[in-house]
Amino acid sequence: MSTMDESSLEERILAGLDDEQRTVATTLTGPLCVLAGAGTGKTRAITHRIAYGVHSGVYNPQRLLAVTFTARAAAEMRTRLRDLGAGSVQARTFHAAALRQLQFFWPQAVGGALPAVLDHKAQLIAEAARRLRISTDRASIRDLAAEIEWAKVSMLTPETYLTHAQGRGEPGGLEPVAIGRLFQAYEDVKTDRNVIDFEDVLLITVGILQEDPRVAATVREQYRHFVVDEYQDVSPLQQRMLDLWLGGREELCVVGDASQTIYSFTGATSRHLLEFPGRYPTAQVVKLVRDYRSTPQVVQLANSLLAARRSGGPAADTGWSSPLELIAQRPGGPVPAFVECSDDEAEAAAVAARIKALVAAGTRPSEIAVLFRTNGQSAAYEQALASVGIGYQLRGGERFFARKEVRDAILQLRAASRSVDDEPVGQLVRDILATLGYTAEPPQSGGAVRERWESLAALVALADDLVAARGASDSGFSLADFVAELQERSVAQHAPTVQGVTLASLHSAKGLEWDAVFLVGLSEGLMPISFADSAQAVDEERRLLYVGITRAREFLNLSWSTARTPGGRANRKPSRFLDGLRPDSQQHSGRSSGSGTGTSARGKRGRKTLELAACRVCGSMLSSGAERKVGRCQNCPPSYEEATFDALRQWRLRQAKEADVPAFVVFTDATLVAIAEARPQSPAELSQLAGVGPAKLERYGPAVLEILAPDSDS
Structure with a gap:
């Protein structure tokens, strides 16, 4: 290739990048930290950076390693690099890269055959529990597996787990001491079975790199440059492996967004991203803030959600x-819709009706998603969509390449690729899949027939896309090339788009986007989830909702219900995160992001809908119900007069004896403290305190106000 051709190729790689993306793409050496907001084209920036470095001769493609966190993301990166003429660059997940190194170095570093890698921990954890005579069920085993994974990526052992388990709760219903014993038993079972798990792949690789200088030198000679995507999700163990790969060198580019840190429960931490400039004082920091994905209305909502945090x-x-x-x-788009429904069933029906209208207006079902906090919420939406004749796919359900019709299609295509003439790939794929039931128009029936057709249609659409992307190259794009692409995608679980509404949890939606997004179940207890009982946990829930909002390109619908079942008690409140964002709400001063729910107010049904969330003394988040009732954290001293509190306590004791009930039935200690500190002087002021409902206000209000009156003896 001539110098002019190379120059024009490099310019084509840089063409279409904005100023900040171009800075990323042309900064090829030294430490580089890219802070990339949602929808700002980070994958485009770093893949063009790699391709530009390869074509300009700065990078040897065999000596650069790009790592990310999901097989799908790695596969997408490889596809983009191939389209940019840099297909020989390795793009892998941390685990895949470590496993490849472990398989190569195990014989010389350890000897013998590498143990088999477990696909799932459940069976071995159940065996470990039986050895310890610990009762478990499927849910507790899942929680225990997650806890052991957290411990291992945090580089803890069964011996050191207990000292770091404070505040972790009781996963699987077990105390930390019992989990430590189970952790050890699980490791013993693995040894007995001669197997390792995914975390061991990283741990053993790290151990070999630390202990064997020859292996470390070989790896560092092989890889001279590193790119790490989604750097906010790096665990301490992954960071340790990255440090060992680098060996003190600084040829590292990291990309991330601390506002999208949503996997802390797995050991991920944004600390490494935030501290990167401190670790590498010469690092260049580039911020990508131009959002190309979402309309201004969606972007404004996302920005406002994060800005509201206190x-x-x-x-x-x-x-x-x-x-x-x-x-x-x-350009501008529709204003995000906020919808309150009477119950979960009505919410699902309303969402299905809106989706049906969008599809009728021309939006493809594959460009619509319903996102929820927990997987258990999906059933209502599956039923509601089925009732209006809309197909759907459940993300996290059966894997695309495991479906029988997909396996059959790949076999047919592979067989045909050995004998067909030079014909257009798109038409060939259509003709071959027609023998399996593919038609140009979807079937009128639903159920299994429709799902089968949607799988085959996804393969046809993928063929068309690949022909459009690669068919113009000198070598063209053949059926054999398509089969090879399918094989690679099957290994990476990089599924094509299926024509159906996506149902997914907010966590599994990370990295994806749709034209229309429905965020459902946005009520207290689900968003934030009820077990988010610390300021840090609630902050993560806020980030999770932010991720959900930024999945939408144009249409965004946020909904919640006031009752779980039809005719049930309407005691649910919309998520605290929506305060100040909904048209009919306002952000209250002194509000904390953390727990709360802002200053007290009466709902239209006469019930309290909001409680104090920030300590009125120090401003920190109030994490427990008792603290929110008092309006003060336990670390700050009480502000009531002892005589006043004692008078209230003596009055409560008399009332309890007269009614023959426990004292807390009259008022709890927390409510009594709140009354003593606030010293309300009217029924209206007293009614604003948590724990003082209409009945108690009527029954006890006059006596309490008399005790608190300025001229009282107290």
Whole structure:
């Protein structure tokens, strides 16, 4: 290739990048930290950087390693690099890269055959529990597996687990001591079976790199440059392996967004991203804030959600970084809709009706998603969509390449690729899949027939896309090339788009996007989830909702229900995160992101809908119900007069004796403290305190106000 051709190729690689993306793409050496907001084209920036470095001769493609966190993301990166003429660059997950190294170095570093790698921990954890005579069920085993994974990626052993388990709760219903014993028993079972798990792949690789200088030198000679995507999700173990790969060198580019840190429960931490400039003082930091994905209306909502966060106390504030403020680049679109429904069934029906209208207006079902906090919420939406004749796919369900019709199709295509003439690939795929039931128009029936057709249609659409992307190259694009692509995607579980509405949890939606997104079940207890009982945990729930909002390109629908079942008690409240965002709500001063629910107010049904969320003394988040009732954290001293509190307590004791009930039935201690500290002077002021409902206000209000009156003896 001539110098002119090379120059023009490099310019084509850089063409279409904005100024910040171009800076990323042309900064090829030294430490580089890219802070990339949602929808700002980070994958485009780093793949063009790699391709530009390869074509300009700065990078040897065999000596650069790009790592990310999911097989799908790695496969997408490889596809983009191949389209940019840099297909020989390795793009892998941390686990895949470590496993490849472990398989190569095991014989010389350890000897013998590498043990088999477990696909799932459940069976061995159940065996470990039986050895210890610990009762478990499927749910507890799942929780225990997650806890052991967290411990291992945090580089803890069964011996050191207990000292780091404070505040972790009781996963699987077991105390930390019991989990430590189970952890050890699980390791013993693995040894007996001669197997290792996914975390062991990283741990053993790290151990070999630390202990064997020859292996470490070989790896460092092989890989001279590293790119790490989604760096906010790096665990301590993954960071340790990255440090060992680098061996003190600084040829590292990291890309991430602390506002999208949603996997802390797995050991991921944004600390490494936030501390990167400190670790590498010469690092260049580039911020990508131009949002090309979403409309200004969606972007504004996302920015407002993060901006509404208030102090959650020193510990939480340390882990919360100032969010990137996105700048929308798309034309305006519809205003996000906020919908309150009477119950879960009505909410699902309303969402299905809106989706049906979108499809009728021309939006493809594959460009619509319903996102929820827990997988258990999906059933109502599966039923509601089926009732209106809309197909759907459940993300996290059966894997695309495991479906029988997909396996049969790949076999047919592979067989045909050995004998067909030079014919257009798109038409060939259609003709071959027609023998399996593919038709140009979808079937009128639903169920299994429709699902089968959608799988085959997804393969046809993928063939068309690949022909459009690669068919113009000098070598063209053959059926054999398509079969090879399918094989690679099957290994990476990089499924094509299926024509159906996506149903997914918010966590599994990370990295994806749709034209229309429905965020459902946005009520207290689900968003934030009820077990988010610390400021840090609630901050993560806020980030999770942010991820959900930023999945939408154009249409965004946020909904919640006031009751679980039809005719049930309407005691649910919309998520605290929606306060100030909904048209009929306002952000209250003194509100904390953390727990709360802002200053007290009466709902239209006469019930309290909001409680104090921030300590009125120090401003930190209030994490327990008792603290929220008092309006003060337990670390701050009480502000009531002892005589006043004693008078209230003596009055409560008399009332309890007269009614022959426990004292807390009259007022709990927390409510009594709140009354003593607030010293309300009217029924209206007293009614604003948590724990003082209409009945208690009527029964006890006059006596309480008399005790608190300025001229009383107290």
